[in-house]
Amino acid sequence: xxxxxxxxxxxxxxxxxxxxxxxxxQAEISMQEIKLTIFSLTMTFTCAMxxxxxxxxxxxxxxxxSKINIFVKHSVILIGFGTLVLSSCIFQTxxxxxxxxxxxxxxxxxxxxxxxxxxxxxxxxxxxxxxEFLYRFYIPDIGTELSDGKFPLLWEIFAVLIFAFSHFYQxxxxxxxxxxxxxxxxxxxxKTKSLWCPFGVHVFYNFLVIFVEFLIQK
Numbered sequence: 001x002x003x004x005x006x007x008x009x010x011x012x013x014x015x016x017x018x019x020x021x022x023x024x025x026q027a028e029i030s031m032q033e034i035k036l037t038i039f040s041l042t043m044t045f046t047c048a049m050x051x052x053x054x055x056x057x058x059x060x061x062x063x064x065x066s067k068i069n070i071f072v073k074h075s076v077i078l079i080g081f082g083t084l085v086l087s088s089c090i091f092q093t094x095x096x097x098x099x100x101x102x103x104x105x106x107x108x109x110x111x112x113x114x115x116x117x118x119x120x121x122x123x124x125x126x127x128x129x130x131x132e133f134l135y136r137f138y139i140p141d142i143g144t145e146l147s148d149g150k151f152p153l154l155w156e157i158f159a160v161l162i163f164a165f166s167h168f169y170q171x172x173x174x175x176x177x178x179x180x181x182x183x184x185x186x187x188x189x190x191k192t193k194s195l196w197c198p199f200g201v202h203v204f205y206n207f208l209v210i211f212v213e214f215l216i217q218k
Contacts, residue, residue: 003146018166035119044126047133062193073192080188081201084181091177128202135163136189136198
């Protein structure tokens with residue numbers, strides 16, 4: 001019963017709000033708006049605590065059964081990262097020609113102080129951690145545990161769909177890109193048996209996007 005209450009709480013507080021975000025066809029979000037907030041810190045702390053409380057499930061399913069060759073693991077990470085970048089390029093190109101979804105502004109407001117850059121750094125890292133924990137581990141794995149091991153494929157599909165539609169503010173192209181990226185990140189997790197691998201890929205991918213936007217601004 002407490003398990004179900006916890007899952008409902010996480011869904012209502014952390015997973016539902018992004019689904020309500022309105023599409024922003026011309027991407028009015030600037031890098032200065034990506035910063036630490038009380039909510040983001042609370043969310044990160046909560047996800048970290050939930051990860052700690054459910055560590056037995058994580059260790060039993062992934063750590064104890066992990067016999068992945070280091071070369072294979074690195075190959076999965078590199079291929080996964082490259083696929084994410086390729087996906088982003090393809091969907092950004094589609095977005096450009098369709099004039100829909102998230103497009104890069106010609107004039108992006110970048111952080112103008114060390115504190116804002118530091119805030120941007122930690123906000124990006126914390127956001128990636130929360131997304132990887134919630135969409136790659138919590139929903140598919142804890143959801144399957146909640147249903148006594150039943151319907152694992154449905155939980156996988158549900159996790160990817162929720163992740164995709166959490167990017168609703170980016171428009172249709174952003175949703176399809178997030179859907180594809182969600183599948184890739186989950187596969188990285190399953191193949192490497194470590195949540196930290198898709199987390200690292202996610203962080204570097206986000207920083208690459210920010211770096212490209214910074215270059216465009218310059």
